[in-house]
Amino acid sequence: MLKTLAVANYRSINKLVVPLARLNLITGPNGSGKSNLYKALRLLAETAQGGVVNALAREGGLDSTFWAGPEQISRRMRNGEVPIEYTVRQSTKRLRLGFASEDFSYAIALGLPEPSNSTFSLDPEIKRECIWSGPFYRPASSLVDRSGPLIRARQSRSWDVLAQHTPTFDSLFDQVGNLRSSPEVLLLRENIRGWRFYDHFRSDAEAPARQPQLGTRTPVLHHDGRDLAAALQTIREIGDPEALQRAVSDAFPGARLNIAPLQGGRFAIEFYQDGLLRPLSAAELSDGTLRYLLLVAALLTPRPPTLMVLNEPETSLHPDLLPALARLIIRASQQCQVWVVSHASRLIAALQQHPECNGIVLEKNFGQTEIVGQGMLDEPAWYWPD
Template identity: 50%
Template structure:
């Protein structure tokens, strides 16, 4: 289970350390940094896919992503006694991402290349350092593997062994050191991050793919846009979770969902599947194009949270979009049931949904903002998980 996520130097997250439980809900007003936390998690997951540097570039580069405030916020600034002003930068630009689990942890430090005028990509982020560690944070005694610049060394008992091949600045150890015999901890971290699943682009608009029939093939996890809703629901039913689906739909929508397959292309050809919703009082079921955005979105969330094969971490961003508040309690129960099978993190700005999740057993993380900096509410110095960022 993931126990801690740490992000520093990313947008409003000047230095945030967040503890995670089996089920965690992050809430706060608009603009406090919830989306930044969510996007930071997505960047961290991209390390496991080997696309971190590219994803940073596609997000605008470090110039657009880095903390825009002063390097240090003094007590006088926080008290309003003096104005917040910029000072000459003394430290290098750093975007730091880190995660700790019950077994292994990982940190990565991104920065800018040296301005020597020889590169065609002077603003492209470079990986300055990485570490893999055991325990709650990357203390020197818990480090298992450490990368500084191109140099990588691995702990061998009480000594360190330098790995022969230097790494290019745009390649992570998670992409390069892939041999489970020689670097099993690195492979373990990569698999952990690759196993995260994110939902924040579930489409319920009139042109959403979920409104159209889809190819009939087993679908173990809903696509990130929800475009394979019908086969995802059919797979849930086939794998013995049809009753949970029926209960969730009946409780929230007072309806029954059906997935119907229609063969195309002649006998033996692959068919397509469509979603139909049976509503009280209607003489025929309602098909995808007729569904309201709220109904379709709730069905998408059912498919995501009842998936037969769950990831190591399931992250859902603003699931309340298009939903009536009366759907929050059944949605909270769906999330709580999913947390019995995997670790779940929900990011929401809807206080009633956060409260419903808290009643269902979620650990609550409230975010606030002070002088442009995102802070975790109600957590002082000794209530924040211990965390250490390795040096470069």
């Protein structure tokens, strides 16, 4: 489980250290930085997938994602005694991402390359990566250290060189990691690759979830929901079928769900409701009903991830469905760590009733994202590698 998430110099986030629990609820007004915090977590996930540089390119390049304000906002600036203005930087300009977990922790720093004649002169470079044990970085707790192209792993009181010519666009997760020389890299890479993000379920008329699909055992729902029928049937066979039926009847009293096999190995959804003489197919379901079933399939997975992230799951849902969704999310948090970004007041209120819900309310002050009520003594201990 992640205990701390740290982000620096990314869009509206100048410096932010976020305490995490099993169930995390991220809220705040529009423009407060919820999406930026979510995107920062996705960037961290890309480090283990080999796609962090490409992900930054899709955002417009590293230079456009840097925090646009001054490095430090002084007390006089905050009091309005002097205008917000550029100050002399005290540190090298870096986009920094990191997290602390229950076993190993990780941080990455990205920067712009030195001027060159390369056609890829705007590609960001990975300047530093570290893996350590414990809640925050200390040189003595460092296990794997990457500085520029050099990657080293600690061996007792000395360091072993794992790679000397690592490409600046490749993370250490792409270059090293085996059970003998660097088990920490292998374990952490597989842990991060197991994170699941659900934020773009399609529910339009052409959505894959509305079409009968070839069915194979599907313990993990695809991020776009294309294998919904197979995922629901997998829950019925090797998951918790009673929980599936409760989730359906909780939101739609008297309704039940069936998965019908078709010719050619395809699966189709049959949704029975009181008062109807025949079941509804996925193509006939409303956007909200289909999206709710997609969330049910994601949250009742027979193979829980280490971290599941739901970005605005209330989209297209009627407010009356949100308490049932909250109960599903709370149930899922007993099996894995859950991160929810939401605007919906009914969903927020239902989740906040759970005693272990870690509510994080964001606000923007002087252009930078902050956590409401977080003072210096409330912030988890965190130190970036030099």
